[in-house]
Amino acid sequence: MTGAKHTAVPLGTRAGMLAAMQDAPPAYDPRAYWTQLHREGSLRSVGQSGLPIDLNVWLYRVLERNLRAFLRRQRLLSPPPARVFEVGVGTGYWTPFWYHLGADRVDGCDLAEEAVARLRERFPDATFTAGDIVDEGVIPADGSYDLVTVFNVLLHIIDEDRFAVAAGHVAAAVRPGGHLLLVEPALLLDASVRPLRAGASSTARLLARYREVLEAAGLELVVASASTTVANNPIEHGLPHIGRFVWSWRTAVRQARKGPRRARLAGRVLSLVDRIVMPTGVAPSGKLLLFRRPEAPA
Ligand SMILES: C[S@@+](CC[C@H](N)C(=O)[O-])C[C@H]1O[C@@H](n2cnc3c(N)ncnc32)[C@H](O)[C@@H]1O
Numbered sequence: 001m002t003g004a005k006h007t008a009v010p011l012g013t014r015a016g017m018l019a020a021m022q023d024a025p026p027a028y029d030p031r032a033y034w035t036q037l038h039r040e041g042s043l044r045s046v047g048q049s050g051l052p053i054d055l056n057v058w059l060y061r062v063l064e065r066n067l068r069a070f071l072r073r074q075r076l077l078s079p080p081p082a083r084v085f086e087v088g089v090g091t092g093y094w095t096p097f098w099y100h101l102g103a104d105r106v107d108g109c110d111l112a113e114e115a116v117a118r119l120r121e122r123f124p125d126a127t128f129t130a131g132d133i134v135d136e137g138v139i140p141a142d143g144s145y146d147l148v149t150v151f152n153v154l155l156h157i158i159d160e161d162r163f164a165v166a167a168g169h170v171a172a173a174v175r176p177g178g179h180l181l182l183v184e185p186a187l188l189l190d191a192s193v194r195p196l197r198a199g200a201s202s203t204a205r206l207l208a209r210y211r212e213v214l215e216a217a218g219l220e221l222v223v224a225s226a227s228t229t230v231a232n233n234p235i236e237h238g239l240p241h242i243g244r245f246v247w248s249w250r251t252a253v254r255q256a257r258k259g260p261r262r263a264r265l266a267g268r269v270l271s272l273v274d275r276i277v278m279p280t281g282v283a284p285s286g287k288l289l290l291f292r293r294p295e296a297p298a
Contacts, residue, residue: 021198021277025199030111030132033201036110038091045115045154046090048233051263055256060093060269062231062274063183067097069278070288074223076179077101081147085109085140085173087133088153092119095126098147107145109138133157133166141172143293148173151183154210155202163205164213171217171293180291181229186210188283191238204235219291220224226283231270234284245284248273276297 037045043084047056080102086094089108092115100104110116116130131138134157139148150170174180185204187193196203211221221269229297231250234245252270256263 016026028199028201030156030201034110034112035114038115041091041114041118043091043093043183046093051253052256052260054260055267056262058271059228059231060263061267062228062271064097065271066226066228066274066278067183067288070225070290071101074290076147076290081145081179083107083145083147085148087139087148087150087170088156089119089128090115090151092122094151094258095119095123095148098149100220103147107140109133133169134162136169139169139173141169143172143175143178145173145175146178148178148180149182150180152185153259154182155204156195157198158203164216167210167213168217171214171219171291174219174291174293176293176296178293180214180293181224182210182289182291183286184210184223184289185235185285186287186289187236187238188224188287189236189238192236194237206285207289214291219293222290222292224289226278227286227288229274229277229280229282229284231274231284235286236284238265239282239284242284 024093028114037049038043042053043056044053045062046049047059062155064287082104084098084103084106086098086106086108089110095106095108105121107127108119109131110119111130111132113130113232116128119126119128129138133153148170148186154163154166154170157166171180185202186207187204188207190206192204194204201266207224215221230245230248233249234242236242248270252266
């Protein structure tokens, strides 16, 4: 822990409660938090902000490789989605990815105005909206997109009611027969759920909760699988061998913090191990969740 003050005043007393309130980290303010992170305008703004850029580059590379394989397996590339909407575009890492796969148009939105301004400059033919996806009108509700993507965004809506509203807005953009693709820290095991820490900017929910809100909005789950095995922090604490994944992640992080060369080496090793472990189907960290809106009856 860095710089945290600890109180010796017993909790349960008025003085103890006051001391605890003074010690408590500030509540998560999404707009301020993301505006601050996006000032750097690098993968650290949207990936693991506390880790070196060189490691983040590798984490994104591994996810990209796994995502490409997933899209092929799910036959989502023949034909490729023509109209894509990215929820929480961030730095726009994934925007060229969709164009390279054959998309005609990639629109999106983000909470951080500075990020959206950069995206508009980079992709002038597309539409990028600045705003909170909990608010109406930030995501088009016209059900016109072949593919809507949500990569590590819904975990940052920590209030359950707001999460449900945002999920409804996300779902409303998917056309009949179209897909919603999420990369989120969705938990498969009840035993993995952890209480929300004070000041936390994210939360890992059960897959069942994602299903609840998205199925209520008319989507159906197609498949849930690992987005990576070792190339992100392990969250499935209920898995029998989770200790091994925690050890490998912590070792990589420790090495990466020793400098750019070590960070690149740690990234390479994680990438190699991830390639070996992925075929086993074990899913200790984030998940790829694919939902579909059924075709309208003829
Ligand atoms: C972890 S980053 C992921 C960015 C991008 N999807 C990626 O994978 O590189 C989360 C992004 O979602 C945006 N975001 C967070 N909460 C949001 C909200 N309530 N509405 C819209 N965007 C939000 C942030 O500004 C940030 O760019």
